[in-house]
Amino acid sequence: MIQEPRLWSDGVWTAKVIKDMDDDGWAVSMTLVGQAEPALVGPWTMGRDKKNPKPLSTPAFQTLVKTAHEVLRRHEQQRDAQLHQSVNLNLPEGRLTVRLDITPDEFEPYAELSAWNALDEELARVKVRPDFRLNSRSATAWVEGGFGKVR
Known part of the structure; x- marks a missing residue:
């Protein structure tokens, strides 16, 4: 000390x-x-x-x-929010949550898009580019496209 x-x-x-x-x-x-x-x-x-x-x-x-501890905590929260995003969709079949989880690997960064039902059961998962823009429109298009590969 x-x-x-x-x-x-x-x-x-x-x-x-x-x-x-x-x-x-x-x-x-x-x-x-x-x-x-x-x-x-x-x-x-x-x-x-x-x-x-x-x-x-x-x-x-x-x-x-x-x-200083609070500053670090806020930075971690901000980074976590950037790496893990979600959008809730209210569809005729029920409520879905589409999640985007980014893995910021130094050599091969990637992301995964996943869909979850109201019971928190995973319905689909695909690999996407790490710069994929998750919003209501892109999530809806993916779901309505049958959870297929995203370009």
């Missing part, structure tokens, strides 16, 4: 108070141990002398950890 005025670490997160190159102020970066880039960079408060930064403290560090 490190607790210096401009550097704190709890073994999981590291907070560094740094000079803000864009102006005369200070910034704080929060980096998850093992990561090259900070998860959060934000402005930091000036000290009483209006030249140097306010030293880090336990409450400030705890707030920064909570904020």
